[in-house]
């Protein structure tokens with residue numbers, strides 16, 4: 001593992017407004033000794049921007065049961081607006097703690113996306129719908145080459161497809177792709193639940209195989225995507241993925257949260 005291998009943290013849109021000063025202190029403390037990449041979501045701030053984003057019709061479901069925001073050019077513009085505000089806040093919080101922070105928008109040459117799904121469930125029928133969402137096909141490590149302790153790259157997980165369109169992606173899976181591309185040892189998915197729950201019980205440690213089995217059997221919504229992202233990160237060589245809501249060093253030390261490993 002190179003000295004510049006970063007810790008990649010994905011901060012969920014469900015929770016990023018709620019992180020305490022102590023949580024940011026802990027992240028900055030960790031960041032003094034480890035390069036940081038922070039990938040952010042936007043689901044809650046987007047809902048707060050426009051009430052229609054809280055309606056069920058804002059989220060589409062494909063034939064495999066995967067959920068995705070119905071993303072029009074207006075939605076891309078709104079994502080960029082709320083992300084710019086979030087980025088300003090995060091940069092302020094980290095720079096005040098001595099961590100130099102640079103923002104990267106994924107669609108500016110960092111994240112590429114493939115062709116998106118065209119068929120979506122509506123009123124119990126599959127209908128064809130243009131949706132500006134694409135699966136991630138690659139992350140160019142170039143813009144992240146200057147990783148070093150004391151610095152953070154803040155990534156807004158939009159992407160660009162082969163036709164040159166700016167598209168939405170899933171932030172957890174984008175974080176997994178970034179972790180793989182940068183040789184990260186750890187991926188931490190910070191969210192609004194303390195653990196993955198299986199049959200109502202908190203899971204402290206699980207293998208990728210068992211997590212995938214649960215994903216296909218019973219995981220829903222946001223957690224389904226996190227488990228998919230965890231599997232993708234481990235497949236790309238990341239050592240461990242931790243899901244939880246605690247300070248990053250607590251999660252990395254497995255004092256809380258759900259730790260997912262290959263074996």
Ligand SMILES: Nc1ncnc2c1ncn2[C@@H]1O[C@H](COP(=O)(O)OP(=O)(O)O)[C@@H](O)[C@H]1O
Nearest residue numbers: 012013014190191192193195196197220222223
């Ligand atoms: N088995 C599960 N264990 C824990 N959380 C689950 C599970 N299934 C679904 N969830 C939901 O996943 C949510 C976290 O995902 P999401 O809302 O996408 O958060 P984020 O914005 O942080 O990515 C939790 O708030 C919880 O409601």
Ligand SMILES: CC(=O)N[C@@H](CCC(=O)OP(=O)(O)O)C(=O)O
Nearest residue numbers: 012013041042043068069169171
């Ligand atoms: C395609 C798609 O649905 N993209 C997500 C990206 C944000 C995300 O995944 O993260 P959070 O859940 O942490 O906000 C969306 O627009 O909500």
